[in-house]
Amino acid sequence: MESRAQAGAAQRRRSASMADVARLAGVSSQTVSRVSNGSPGVVEDTRRRVLAAMKELGYRPNSAARALKHGEFRTLGVILFNLSTTGNVRTLEAIADSAAREGYAITLLPVAIPTQSEVDGAFTRLGELAVDGVIVIMEVHLLDSSTVSLPPHVQVVVVDSDAGDRYAVVDTDQRGGARAAVEHLLALGHRTVWHLAGPPDSFAAQRRTEAWLAALKEAGRPVPPLLFGDWSAESGYTVGKLVPEDCTAVFAANDQMALGLLRALHERGRRVPQDISVVGFDDIPESGSFIPPLTTVHQDFGEVGRRCVEGVLRQIRNRTAEHGTALVPTRLVARASTAPPPHAG
Amino acid sequence: MESRAQAGAAQRRRSASMADVARLAGVSSQTVSRVSNGSPGVVEDTRRRVLAAMKELGYRPNSAARALKHGEFRTLGVILFNLSTTGNVRTLEAIADSAAREGYAITLLPVAIPTQSEVDGAFTRLGELAVDGVIVIMEVHLLDSSTVSLPPHVQVVVVDSDAGDRYAVVDTDQRGGARAAVEHLLALGHRTVWHLAGPPDSFAAQRRTEAWLAALKEAGRPVPPLLFGDWSAESGYTVGKLVPEDCTAVFAANDQMALGLLRALHERGRRVPQDISVVGFDDIPESGSFIPPLTTVHQDFGEVGRRCVEGVLRQIRNRTAEHGTALVPTRLVARASTAPPPHAG
DNA sequence: TTACGCGATGTTTACGTAAACATCCAGGCG
């Protein structure tokens, strides 16, 4: 890649300040400030002159100075481990969107590997970061065990956690969704439902498992052994090869694992949904194109993101810390991967 | 959600400044600054006293003041349309990672809908934003047609564009990847290869299509009619229902469309790969779990992200604008969705 | 006519940091 000296405007070392604009417009810098912020008390003629000067100099307000002045950055930080799960990505997307709508920018704080030192590092950086509030998309126990604390004036909202007693938590109604999945299968006539769970250290996975168990017990059904995956399609495939012949219904803790499961069942010649039913969780955009289209639990990530932003902003404005958990409801999307069980041989 | 007044440290309106630390440690604020920045010329005893004071007051450097002082924010902005395509997400992830490693934060600038006014809006916000450089993940013609220009001192790197003559561009080697896909199929013995293209307004899609065409022509093969999708699995499914019986090989412009294609073919009773071969593009994590596992072109998004960050930072440090295109190579991943064509009836 | 009020604009100041410069002190050397 070649490079060339930057021409034109960039020769000016620093970009134009209010003082420059003021000089050109023949007013005081305070008047420029008033125009810039749309404050009243500037006569139309002056305002026009100032605007013209701004345009000529290519004036842009300096956000550092502005932040320094009134002590806020109009920026929210988002801490997350990675963008490899659909949920995190879609939540982030919704957060970015809502934040933009409120005039806040989003600063990303990725933590590559959830080790103690990584998390500490992120929080240290965060402490120096120009943010007014933070949204944490991860298991809160990692946040707790961190030796570095959040700056006291920074407000926090947490996703995917059970720390509602200490933080404001926004989460999908994991239990409700999992219960709906199980009940859907039971209603179709299945005697019981197997569960392909997510990794045991995930709160979301835990809650889905709990609800699966509770739903089975309430209905007085036998509880099959628990199967574990790691959220990946590959792990669903591996587990799928082990599902016994007498199993007629599986509830997978996410759509990716359901995908792998479908492939394993296909390879084994077990037809879905005629021989065995499968339900997923998340409703990723692709799930309607699986073979067969997947019945799954739809999560409203957009709503989760919106409530997160709403929550932090409220805390920032009121200068209070909130706690409690807000649950966003789910919805079962019935497609073609579920059907009544085959008649007993 | 209940709320309670925030207790303890938060009662102090503003957090501790250097002056506060200096007072407590009995030194000047300049000495605190030196300790804070690890500058030399502070005797060990003093340093310890300052550090203790910092800890006691929970001192955090104020990044706004720091930014105001030396005119840089140590932050990069990332402009993108959405996080719904795998490529964008993984690129963003890699960017965030590399940036963090360099001590830079990432500020997200989502543009919900790529309309002119939306893009303008993002750039306006950007102008006021606290960033030293920008990475644009989108078609550059939208950037060009924007009436709002980037602040002159902000350096730019663009992904997914052909604007290498005006900007520094980093992109996957779309052509090379598409050519590899076509050549792989021809080498297996297919007479020609159909192409399920992405939306015509995408440069990435255009380039994949061009390379497909070029590879066919070079080999002197007939060129089948072009099929179009919109990147979604659903569109792949729709198109898949229309693929004629005599087609033995399809190159889909991304893995999602390939997924839909697989389903349509499955429903029509056309076996993959025995009756028809399918190749995708991207190598999303799930593609190894499709039915059958998908042969696809692997994109190294990590490398793309890394080079973006490297590029902007170099421009920032050198105070120059670069141009030219850097291509990141791809790699064909052969799985189970491709095979020699069936023997002619 | 004069003084008062109020809208328009200007001036001062502080936000927290760090570069540049100033000062102070200990020790070495003529």
Added chain:
DNA sequence: CGCCTGGATGTTTACGTAAACATCGCGTAA
């Protein structure tokens, strides 16, 4: 023994903005 050197530390200042306060001038009511 006094001066000089250099390291440690303190003081001043500027970064760009905006709140708070000051001023100016014009219209209006007594």
